Amino acid sequence: MNPPAPTSGTRWIAHLDMDAFYASVELLRYPELRGQPVVIGGGRRHQPELQADGSRRFARLRDYTGRGVITTATYPARDLGVHSGMGLMKAAALAPDAVLLPTDFDEYRRYSRLFKAAVAEVAPLIEDRGIDEIYIDLTDVPGVREAVGHDRLGGVRAVAQEIKNSVHRATGLSCSIGVTPNKLLSKIASDLDKPDGLTLITAADLQRHIWPLPVRRINGIGPKAGNKLAALGIRSIGDLAACERHWLVERFGRSYGAWLWDASHGIDDRPVVTHSEPVSMSRETTFERDLHAVRDRATLSRIFTELCEELAGDLQRKGYMGRTIGIKLRFDDFKTVTRDLTLPQPVCDLPAIRRAAGQCLKRVDLSRRLRLLGVRAGSLARRTRTLEAYASADSAATAHAVREPDPELPLF
Known part of the structure:
Protein backbone atom coordinates (compact mmCIF):
# COMPACT_ATOMS: atom_id res chain seq x y z
CA MET A 1 0.00 0.00 0.00
CA ASN A 2 2.05 2.93 -1.30
CA PRO A 3 0.85 6.55 -1.10
CA PRO A 4 0.57 8.43 -4.36
CA ALA A 5 3.43 10.54 -5.62
CA PRO A 6 2.99 14.31 -5.60
CA THR A 7 1.67 16.03 -8.70
CA SER A 8 1.98 19.52 -10.08
CA GLY A 9 -1.44 20.26 -8.55
CA THR A 10 -0.32 19.46 -5.00
CA ARG A 11 -1.08 22.04 -2.35
CA TRP A 12 1.82 23.18 -0.20
CA ILE A 13 0.76 24.01 3.35
CA ALA A 14 3.27 25.06 6.00
CA HIS A 15 2.88 24.86 9.75
CA LEU A 16 5.17 27.30 11.57
CA ASP A 17 5.80 26.79 15.27
CA MET A 18 7.99 29.19 17.23
CA ASP A 19 10.65 27.34 19.23
CA ALA A 20 9.99 27.44 23.01
CA ASP A 104 5.06 38.49 30.54
CA PHE A 105 2.17 38.02 28.11
CA ASP A 106 2.28 41.60 26.84
CA GLU A 107 5.81 41.00 25.57
CA TYR A 108 4.91 37.61 24.09
CA ARG A 109 1.98 39.14 22.22
CA ARG A 110 4.25 41.87 20.86
CA TYR A 111 6.69 39.32 19.47
CA SER A 112 3.78 37.29 18.12
CA ARG A 113 2.64 40.28 16.07
CA LEU A 114 6.20 40.83 14.84
CA PHE A 115 6.75 37.29 13.58
CA LYS A 116 3.34 37.09 11.89
CA ALA A 117 3.92 40.38 10.10
CA ALA A 118 7.29 39.10 8.88
CA VAL A 119 5.67 35.94 7.49
CA ALA A 120 2.92 37.93 5.78
CA GLU A 121 5.50 39.87 3.77
CA VAL A 122 6.54 36.59 2.11
CA ALA A 123 3.29 34.60 2.14
CA PRO A 124 0.07 36.48 3.01
CA LEU A 125 -2.35 33.52 3.25
CA ILE A 126 -2.05 32.80 6.98
CA GLU A 127 -4.29 30.98 9.45
CA ASP A 128 -3.65 32.21 12.97
CA ARG A 129 -3.64 29.28 15.40
CA GLY A 130 -2.46 31.08 18.53
CA ILE A 131 0.28 33.23 19.91
CA ASP A 132 3.13 31.05 18.62
CA GLU A 133 1.88 29.03 15.62
CA ILE A 134 0.31 29.59 12.22
CA TYR A 135 -0.55 27.71 9.02
CA ILE A 136 0.59 29.22 5.72
CA ASP A 137 -0.63 28.37 2.22
CA LEU A 138 2.48 28.43 0.00
CA THR A 139 0.84 26.97 -3.10
CA ASP A 140 0.63 30.22 -5.08
CA VAL A 141 3.52 32.09 -3.48
CA PRO A 142 6.06 33.37 -6.04
CA GLY A 143 8.92 30.89 -6.16
CA VAL A 144 6.53 27.97 -5.64
CA ARG A 145 3.86 28.73 -8.21
CA GLU A 146 6.27 28.95 -11.17
CA ALA A 147 8.41 25.93 -10.30
CA VAL A 148 7.63 22.54 -11.85
CA GLY A 149 8.81 18.96 -11.30
CA HIS A 150 11.75 18.56 -8.93
CA ASP A 151 12.36 22.31 -9.12
CA ARG A 152 9.01 22.73 -7.38
CA LEU A 153 10.32 21.01 -4.25
CA GLY A 154 13.35 23.26 -4.38
CA GLY A 155 11.09 26.28 -4.72
CA VAL A 156 9.01 25.19 -1.72
CA ARG A 157 12.10 24.70 0.41
CA ALA A 158 13.55 28.05 -0.64
CA VAL A 159 10.36 29.93 0.25
CA ALA A 160 10.11 28.16 3.61
CA GLN A 161 13.72 29.10 4.36
CA GLU A 162 13.00 32.69 3.35
CA ILE A 163 10.14 32.72 5.87
CA LYS A 164 12.44 31.40 8.60
CA ASN A 165 15.03 34.04 7.77
CA SER A 166 12.42 36.81 7.81
CA VAL A 167 11.14 35.71 11.22
CA HIS A 168 14.67 35.70 12.62
CA ARG A 169 15.46 39.15 11.21
CA ALA A 170 12.26 40.60 12.67
CA THR A 171 12.45 38.99 16.11
CA GLY A 172 15.85 37.40 16.71
CA LEU A 173 13.96 34.14 17.34
CA SER A 174 14.02 30.78 15.60
CA CYS A 175 11.04 28.77 14.38
CA SER A 176 10.43 25.29 13.01
CA ILE A 177 8.47 24.77 9.81
CA GLY A 178 6.87 21.65 8.38
CA VAL A 179 5.71 21.78 4.76
CA THR A 180 3.46 19.06 3.31
CA PRO A 181 0.36 18.82 1.10
CA ASN A 182 -2.02 19.51 4.03
CA LYS A 183 -2.45 20.91 7.52
CA LEU A 184 -2.59 17.58 9.34
CA LEU A 185 0.78 16.38 8.02
CA SER A 186 2.41 19.81 8.35
CA LYS A 187 1.48 19.95 12.05
CA ILE A 188 3.32 16.65 12.52
CA ALA A 189 6.26 17.65 10.32
CA SER A 190 7.01 20.93 12.13
CA ASP A 191 7.78 18.95 15.28
CA LEU A 192 10.17 16.46 13.68
CA ASP A 193 13.31 18.60 13.66
CA LYS A 194 13.06 21.05 16.52
CA PRO A 195 14.47 23.55 17.20
CA ASP A 196 15.11 25.66 14.07
CA GLY A 197 13.96 22.86 11.76
CA LEU A 198 12.67 22.81 8.21
CA THR A 199 10.97 19.55 7.21
CA LEU A 200 9.51 18.99 3.74
CA ILE A 201 7.37 15.87 3.29
CA THR A 202 5.53 14.81 0.13
CA ALA A 203 2.73 12.26 -0.15
CA ALA A 204 5.34 9.77 -1.35
CA ASP A 205 7.24 10.17 1.96
CA LEU A 206 4.27 9.18 4.11
CA GLN A 207 5.23 5.55 4.63
CA ARG A 208 8.87 6.32 5.44
CA HIS A 209 8.54 9.42 7.62
CA ILE A 210 5.02 9.40 9.11
CA TRP A 211 3.91 5.81 9.58
CA PRO A 212 6.67 4.88 12.10
CA LEU A 213 5.53 7.67 14.48
CA PRO A 214 3.28 7.00 17.51
CA VAL A 215 -0.44 7.52 16.86
CA ARG A 216 -0.53 10.34 19.42
CA ARG A 217 1.54 12.47 17.05
CA ILE A 218 -1.63 12.98 15.02
CA ASN A 219 -3.34 16.14 16.23
CA GLY A 220 -6.81 14.95 17.24
CA ILE A 221 -5.84 11.66 18.87
CA GLY A 222 -5.94 12.37 22.58
CA PRO A 223 -5.11 10.25 25.64
CA LYS A 224 -8.43 8.40 25.69
CA ALA A 225 -8.36 7.42 22.02
CA GLY A 226 -4.63 6.68 22.27
CA ASN A 227 -5.20 4.28 25.14
CA LYS A 228 -8.04 2.55 23.31
CA LEU A 229 -5.88 2.17 20.19
CA ALA A 230 -3.02 0.79 22.29
CA ALA A 231 -5.38 -1.75 23.87
CA LEU A 232 -6.20 -2.88 20.33
CA GLY A 233 -2.49 -3.27 19.55
CA ILE A 234 -2.31 -0.08 17.45
CA ARG A 235 0.65 2.02 18.51
CA SER A 236 2.13 3.57 15.37
CA ILE A 237 0.48 5.56 12.61
CA GLY A 238 1.46 2.73 10.30
CA ASP A 239 -0.45 0.27 12.51
CA LEU A 240 -3.47 2.54 12.17
CA ALA A 241 -3.07 2.81 8.40
CA ALA A 242 -3.07 -1.01 8.14
CA CYS A 243 -6.56 -1.19 9.66
CA GLU A 244 -9.63 -1.45 7.46
CA ARG A 245 -11.83 1.63 7.47
CA HIS A 246 -14.98 -0.34 8.42
CA TRP A 247 -13.11 -1.98 11.33
CA LEU A 248 -12.23 1.46 12.76
CA VAL A 249 -15.77 2.72 12.20
CA GLU A 250 -17.18 -0.25 14.12
CA ARG A 251 -14.97 0.49 17.12
CA PHE A 252 -14.76 4.30 17.10
CA GLY A 253 -17.99 5.39 15.43
CA ARG A 254 -18.80 6.46 11.90
CA SER A 255 -17.31 9.96 12.01
CA TYR A 256 -14.23 9.48 14.22
CA GLY A 257 -13.41 6.03 12.83
CA ALA A 258 -13.46 7.34 9.26
CA TRP A 259 -11.33 10.30 10.31
CA LEU A 260 -8.76 8.00 11.94
CA TRP A 261 -8.41 6.08 8.66
CA ASP A 262 -8.08 9.28 6.62
CA ALA A 263 -5.57 10.80 9.03
CA SER A 264 -3.34 7.73 9.03
CA HIS A 265 -3.26 7.91 5.21
CA GLY A 266 -2.38 11.60 5.23
CA ILE A 267 -5.76 12.71 3.88
CA ASP A 268 -6.85 16.19 4.93
CA ASP A 269 -8.65 18.65 2.66
CA ARG A 270 -9.11 21.47 5.16
CA PRO A 271 -8.29 24.89 3.70
CA VAL A 272 -6.11 27.52 5.31
CA VAL A 273 -8.69 29.80 6.93
CA THR A 274 -7.40 33.36 6.89
CA HIS A 275 -10.12 34.75 9.16
CA SER A 276 -12.36 33.33 11.84
CA GLU A 277 -14.40 34.93 14.58
CA PRO A 278 -13.65 33.90 18.18
CA VAL A 279 -16.51 32.38 20.14
CA SER A 280 -15.42 33.76 23.51
CA MET A 281 -12.53 35.29 25.43
CA SER A 282 -11.57 34.57 29.01
CA ARG A 283 -9.02 35.20 31.74
CA GLU A 284 -8.42 32.97 34.75
CA THR A 285 -5.83 32.30 37.41
CA THR A 286 -5.01 29.46 39.81
CA PHE A 287 -4.07 30.64 43.29
CA GLU A 288 -0.87 29.53 44.97
CA ARG A 289 -2.93 28.77 48.08
CA ASP A 290 -6.64 28.26 48.58
CA LEU A 291 -8.44 31.51 49.31
CA HIS A 292 -11.55 31.99 51.43
CA ALA A 293 -14.33 34.34 50.33
CA VAL A 294 -14.53 35.96 53.78
CA ARG A 295 -11.03 35.77 55.25
CA ASP A 296 -9.31 36.60 51.94
CA ARG A 297 -11.98 38.99 50.70
CA ALA A 298 -9.62 41.87 49.86
CA THR A 299 -7.22 39.65 47.95
CA LEU A 300 -9.99 37.95 45.99
CA SER A 301 -11.63 41.28 45.21
CA ARG A 302 -8.36 42.66 43.83
CA ILE A 303 -7.70 39.56 41.71
CA PHE A 304 -11.29 39.51 40.45
CA THR A 305 -11.09 43.13 39.32
CA GLU A 306 -7.69 42.55 37.68
CA LEU A 307 -9.09 39.62 35.69
CA CYS A 308 -12.03 41.75 34.54
CA GLU A 309 -9.59 44.51 33.57
CA GLU A 310 -7.46 42.08 31.55
CA LEU A 311 -10.55 40.70 29.82
CA ALA A 312 -11.74 44.20 28.96
CA GLY A 313 -8.30 44.96 27.52
CA ASP A 314 -8.37 41.81 25.39
CA LEU A 315 -11.80 42.66 23.99
CA GLN A 316 -10.90 46.25 23.19
CA ARG A 317 -7.54 45.40 21.65
CA LYS A 318 -9.09 42.79 19.36
CA GLY A 319 -12.16 44.86 18.52
CA TYR A 320 -14.93 42.80 20.16
CA MET A 321 -17.72 43.22 22.67
CA GLY A 322 -19.45 40.48 24.62
CA ARG A 323 -23.10 40.17 25.51
CA THR A 324 -22.70 37.21 27.88
CA ILE A 325 -20.40 37.68 30.88
CA GLY A 326 -19.55 34.66 32.99
CA ILE A 327 -17.40 33.48 35.88
CA LYS A 328 -15.61 30.23 36.61
CA LEU A 329 -14.78 29.02 40.12
CA ARG A 330 -12.87 25.92 41.18
CA PHE A 331 -13.06 24.97 44.84
CA ASP A 332 -10.61 23.15 47.10
CA ASP A 333 -12.37 19.85 46.36
CA PHE A 334 -11.74 20.47 42.61
CA LYS A 335 -15.43 21.00 41.91
CA THR A 336 -15.83 23.58 39.13
CA VAL A 337 -18.80 25.95 38.95
CA THR A 338 -19.71 28.40 36.17
CA ARG A 339 -22.33 31.12 36.05
CA ASP A 340 -23.32 33.37 33.10
CA LEU A 341 -25.34 36.56 32.69
CA THR A 342 -26.67 37.72 29.31
CA LEU A 343 -26.90 41.51 29.07
CA PRO A 344 -29.35 43.63 27.04
CA GLN A 345 -26.45 45.00 24.98
CA PRO A 346 -22.83 43.89 24.43
CA VAL A 347 -20.06 45.48 26.50
CA CYS A 348 -16.28 45.68 26.48
CA ASP A 349 -15.48 48.18 29.26
CA LEU A 350 -14.18 47.29 32.68
CA PRO A 351 -17.02 48.71 34.83
CA ALA A 352 -19.75 46.86 32.92
CA ILE A 353 -17.82 43.58 32.87
CA ARG A 354 -16.98 43.83 36.58
CA ARG A 355 -20.59 44.63 37.46
CA ALA A 356 -22.00 41.72 35.44
CA ALA A 357 -19.41 39.29 36.81
CA GLY A 358 -20.29 40.45 40.32
CA GLN A 359 -23.94 39.65 39.65
CA CYS A 360 -22.89 36.13 38.67
CA LEU A 361 -21.11 35.75 42.01
CA LYS A 362 -24.41 36.27 43.82
CA ARG A 363 -25.58 32.93 42.43
CA VAL A 364 -22.70 30.88 43.88
CA ASP A 365 -22.28 29.37 47.33
CA LEU A 366 -18.90 30.76 48.43
CA SER A 367 -18.57 28.83 51.70
CA ARG A 368 -15.71 26.63 50.41
CA ARG A 369 -12.17 27.76 49.72
CA LEU A 370 -11.29 28.68 46.15
CA ARG A 371 -8.30 27.50 44.13
CA LEU A 372 -9.18 29.07 40.73
CA LEU A 373 -11.08 32.11 39.54
CA GLY A 374 -11.91 33.17 35.99
CA VAL A 375 -14.05 35.59 34.00
CA ARG A 376 -15.36 35.13 30.47
CA ALA A 377 -17.07 37.10 27.70
CA GLY A 378 -19.21 35.21 25.22
CA SER A 379 -21.72 35.97 22.43
CA LEU A 380 -19.05 38.17 20.89
CA ALA A 381 -19.75 40.83 18.28
CA ARG A 382 -17.50 43.15 16.34
CA ARG A 383 -17.39 46.68 17.68
CA THR A 384 -19.24 49.22 15.55
CA ARG A 385 -19.82 52.92 15.97
CA THR A 386 -23.18 52.15 17.56
CA LEU A 387 -21.66 49.68 19.99
CA GLU A 388 -18.79 52.02 20.80
CA ALA A 389 -21.26 54.81 21.49
CA TYR A 390 -23.07 52.48 23.88
CA ALA A 391 -19.81 51.45 25.53
CA SER A 392 -18.76 55.06 25.99
CA ALA A 393 -22.08 56.02 27.56
CA ASP A 394 -22.11 52.93 29.76
CA SER A 395 -18.53 53.54 30.87
CA ALA A 396 -19.26 57.15 31.80
CA ALA A 397 -22.38 56.18 33.72
CA THR A 398 -20.80 53.32 35.64
CA ALA A 399 -17.17 54.29 36.11
CA HIS A 400 -17.76 54.38 39.86
CA ALA A 401 -18.64 50.67 39.75
CA VAL A 402 -14.98 49.71 39.88
CA ARG A 403 -13.33 52.30 42.07
CA GLU A 404 -16.38 52.62 44.32
CA PRO A 405 -18.22 49.32 43.86
CA ASP A 406 -21.93 48.95 44.35
CA PRO A 407 -22.28 47.86 47.98
CA GLU A 408 -24.88 45.30 46.94
CA LEU A 409 -22.38 43.47 44.70
CA PRO A 410 -20.32 40.74 46.38
CA LEU A 411 -16.61 41.44 46.57
CA PHE A 412 -15.97 38.07 48.22
Missing part, protein backbone atom coordinates in the same frame (compact mmCIF):
# COMPACT_ATOMS: atom_id res chain seq x y z
CA PHE A 21 8.40 30.79 22.31
CA TYR A 22 7.93 32.38 25.74
CA ALA A 23 11.28 31.11 26.97
CA SER A 24 13.03 32.30 23.81
CA VAL A 25 11.58 35.80 24.23
CA GLU A 26 12.88 35.85 27.80
CA LEU A 27 16.35 34.79 26.63
CA LEU A 28 16.47 37.87 24.41
CA ARG A 29 15.95 39.91 27.58
CA TYR A 30 18.36 37.81 29.68
CA PRO A 31 21.02 36.50 27.27
CA GLU A 32 23.18 35.31 30.16
CA LEU A 33 20.69 32.45 30.63
CA ARG A 34 21.32 30.91 27.20
CA GLY A 35 22.14 27.23 27.44
CA GLN A 36 20.68 26.96 30.95
CA PRO A 37 17.49 25.21 32.09
CA VAL A 38 14.90 27.99 32.39
CA VAL A 39 11.23 27.63 33.31
CA ILE A 40 8.54 30.23 32.61
CA GLY A 41 5.52 30.27 34.90
CA GLY A 42 6.40 32.24 37.98
CA GLY A 43 4.67 35.30 39.42
CA ARG A 44 5.71 38.86 40.10
CA ARG A 45 7.81 37.86 43.08
CA HIS A 46 10.07 35.89 40.74
CA GLN A 47 11.27 38.96 38.85
CA PRO A 48 15.08 38.95 38.53
CA GLU A 49 16.79 41.29 40.98
CA LEU A 50 19.48 43.68 39.73
CA GLN A 51 22.59 43.46 41.92
CA ALA A 52 25.00 46.26 42.82
CA ASP A 53 27.62 44.93 40.38
CA GLY A 54 25.14 45.04 37.49
CA SER A 55 24.48 41.30 37.45
CA ARG A 56 21.07 39.78 38.03
CA ARG A 57 19.93 37.40 40.72
CA PHE A 58 17.40 34.89 39.40
CA ALA A 59 14.83 32.87 41.31
CA ARG A 60 15.45 29.10 41.31
CA LEU A 61 12.88 26.38 40.98
CA ARG A 62 14.02 24.72 44.21
CA ASP A 63 12.76 27.72 46.22
CA TYR A 64 9.29 27.70 44.70
CA THR A 65 6.24 26.99 46.86
CA GLY A 66 2.71 27.02 45.51
CA ARG A 67 0.52 25.33 42.92
CA GLY A 68 1.51 27.10 39.72
CA VAL A 69 2.21 25.25 36.49
CA ILE A 70 4.86 25.62 33.82
CA THR A 71 3.91 27.74 30.82
CA THR A 72 6.98 26.68 28.85
CA ALA A 73 10.63 25.78 29.35
CA THR A 74 13.90 26.00 27.46
CA TYR A 75 15.20 22.89 25.73
CA PRO A 76 17.90 22.26 28.41
CA ALA A 77 15.08 22.22 30.99
CA ARG A 78 13.05 19.85 28.83
CA ASP A 79 16.03 17.52 28.69
CA LEU A 80 15.64 17.20 32.48
CA GLY A 81 12.05 16.00 32.11
CA VAL A 82 10.38 19.37 32.65
CA HIS A 83 7.55 20.32 30.28
CA SER A 84 4.66 22.76 29.88
CA GLY A 85 1.61 22.01 32.00
CA MET A 86 3.68 20.32 34.72
CA GLY A 87 3.25 21.60 38.27
CA LEU A 88 6.15 23.81 39.38
CA MET A 89 6.60 21.84 42.61
CA LYS A 90 6.93 18.60 40.64
CA ALA A 91 9.34 20.28 38.24
CA ALA A 92 11.43 21.48 41.18
CA ALA A 93 12.09 17.86 42.12
CA LEU A 94 13.42 17.17 38.61
CA ALA A 95 15.34 20.39 38.01
CA PRO A 96 15.87 22.23 41.31
CA ASP A 97 18.57 24.52 39.90
CA ALA A 98 16.49 25.65 36.93
CA VAL A 99 15.88 29.40 36.71
CA LEU A 100 12.27 30.45 37.30
CA LEU A 101 10.97 33.52 35.46
CA PRO A 102 7.56 35.21 35.60
CA THR A 103 5.32 35.26 32.54
